[in-house]
Amino acid sequence: MQRNLESSVIVAKFGGTSVADLPALQRCADIVQANPAIRVVVVSAAAGVTNRLVALSKGIAPESERMQVLTEIMDIQHSISKALSPSPDINAQLRDYLSRMAELSAYLSDVGIEASKQDELLALGERCSSMFLAELLRQRGLTARDFNACQVIRTDSHFGSAEARPTRIGMLAKEHLTPLLENYCVVTQGFIGADAADRVTTLGRGGSDLSAALFAEALRAQALQIWTDVDGIYTCDPRQVKSARPISEITFAEAAEMATFGAKILHPATLLPAQRAQVPVFIGCTREPEKAGTWIKNTTKQRPVCRALSVRRGQVLLTARSLNMLHARGFLAELFAILARHRISVDLITTSEVSVALTLDATGSHSSGNKLISQALLDDLAPLCDVEVEEGLALVAIIGHQLSNTPEVASRVFQMIAKKNIRMISQGASPNNLCVLVREDDATDILNTLHQGFLEN
Numbered sequence: 001m002q003r004n005l006e007s008s009v010i011v012a013k014f015g016g017t018s019v020a021d022l023p024a025l026q027r028c029a030d031i032v033q034a035n036p037a038i039r040v041v042v043v044s045a046a047a048g049v050t051n052r053l054v055a056l057s058k059g060i061a062p063e064s065e066r067m068q069v070l071t072e073i074m075d076i077q078h079s080i081s082k083a084l085s086p087s088p089d090i091n092a093q094l095r096d097y098l099s100r101m102a103e104l105s106a107y108l109s110d111v112g113i114e115a116s117k118q119d120e121l122l123a124l125g126e127r128c129s130s131m132f133l134a135e136l137l138r139q140r141g142l143t144a145r146d147f148n149a150c151q152v153i154r155t156d157s158h159f160g161s162a163e164a165r166p167t168r169i170g171m172l173a174k175e176h177l178t179p180l181l182e183n184y185c186v187v188t189q190g191f192i193g194a195d196a197a198d199r200v201t202t203l204g205r206g207g208s209d210l211s212a213a214l215f216a217e218a219l220r221a222q223a224l225q226i227w228t229d230v231d232g233i234y235t236c237d238p239r240q241v242k243s244a245r246p247i248s249e250i251t252f253a254e255a256a257e258m259a260t261f262g263a264k265i266l267h268p269a270t271l272l273p274a275q276r277a278q279v280p281v282f283i284g285c286t287r288e289p290e291k292a293g294t295w296i297k298n299t300t301k302q303r304p305v306c307r308a309l310s311v312r313r314g315q316v317l318l319t320a321r322s323l324n325m326l327h328a329r330g331f332l333a334e335l336f337a338i339l340a341r342h343r344i345s346v347d348l349i350t351t352s353e354v355s356v357a358l359t360l361d362a363t364g365s366h367s368s369g370n371k372l373i374s375q376a377l378l379d380d381l382a383p384l385c386d387v388e389v390e391e392g393l394a395l396v397a398i399i400g401h402q403l404s405n406t407p408e409v410a411s412r413v414f415q416m417i418a419k420k421n422i423r424m425i426s427q428g429a430s431p432n433n434l435c436v437l438v439r440e441d442d443a444t445d446i447l448n449t450l451h452q453g454f455l456e457n
């Protein structure tokens with residue numbers, strides 16, 4: 001039986017540092033060239049470009065400052081194009097992109113903020129990257145082409161954090177992308193898409209991984225490779241635990257827990273499309289592609305009780321006490337309704353007879369840097385309960401398998417960190433994690449102790 005072309009395709013994604021300049025792009029091209037199964041390549045904007053585009057998209061007031069930021073972006077793109085010496089039509093395309101950038105940024109600063117124009121501006125960083133990498137691959141003799149991701153990645157109209165439409169994406173990929181794969185290595189943009197009215201949208205910061213996973217899902221790819229500046233997922237952050245080591249295989253469930261609990265390698269939402277379509281995900285280092293890297297799969301050969309540790313600092317614990325809670329119905333519902341109104345997402349929760357303690361998740365909240373707990377929130381809670389707020393806490397998560405039904409896990413944790421104060425513990429909701437809330441100052445010690453106890457022989 002002839003093998004279906006789709007299922008033999010590998011989707012490879014390169015992040016911002018991997019496409020930062022020509023030497024970096026050359027390393028991407030080496031990886032693509034070495035593996036003919038890589039037929040779809042998804043790229044981020046060159047490092048530093050999206051941050052600057054975000055600044056421009058908010059409308060920079062002093063004109064001199066705006067010009068400064070614009071010039072910095074242009075310098076990054078020009079230095080790539082100068083080193084690449086591309087064909088004249090690429091230079092013409094680059095001029096178009098950069099002049100559109102200047103136009104949009106002037107509009108957003110002078111006329112006013114319009115969400116759709118902001119996203120159109122943000123998308124230009126990725127557009128430059130895919131154009132350059134496709135040109136480089138052609139210079140190396142590959143039949144490569146730059147493909148507009150908006151033709152396939154359909155989203156809703158929530159500019160800035162648009163939600164993808166996987167079914168539509170699947171259909172459009174069949175129509176526009178699959179026919180190209182026979183003859184071309186297709187280079188396309190991460191992070192961007194289009195709504196039903198064909199307006200450009202973006203998927204939220206760090207969204208290129210998600211784009212790559214959506215392409216992999218749509219094509220039922222054989223694998224998704226995420227090439228970045230680290231050589232895989234580690235048993236713990238090596239900056240905090242020196243003896244941390246790379247993990248060769250990890251399940252989707254564990255990787256999602258790691259992403260949720262602070263490991264910054266992947267955005268938690270990234271894995272969903274790959275997991276839905278059962279596409280294994282590889283994470284490797286662009287600079288050292290020969291290193292083993294990490295595979296994320298449905299099931300792994302080894303299933304250790306403890307696979308990894310992660311930590312999330314800066315946690316806030318809110319304790320609500322009310323005598324009304326005694327035998328009352330609906331207290332928690334009321335409390336949660338108030339938190340939801342203030343757009344606060346709750347993380348861990350424990351309850352007692354008359355009180356409930358919960359930690360607040362800072363990741364899903366505003367990016368404005370405002371404090372999570374505002375006076376307005378406290379005022380709304382006051383009629384319901386007494387509130388106490390503790391800061392300076394860290395959440396340490398033990399990630400693995402069957403944590404909630406393996407004897408002695410919890411007792412070992414308690415023994416290992418017996419001298420430290422554990423402010424709260426959460427176990428049992430998921431078999432894949434056990435969390436302890438501790439003082440932020442103790443977190444590094446605790447990570448090292450647990451790492452030694454669970455992950456070093």
Ligand code: ASP
Nearest residue numbers: 044050191205206207208
């Ligand atoms: N360039 C976008 C960002 O910096 C998307 C990405 O790199 O994943 O957020």
Ligand code: MG
Nearest residue numbers: 015016044206
């Ligand atoms: Mg990135």
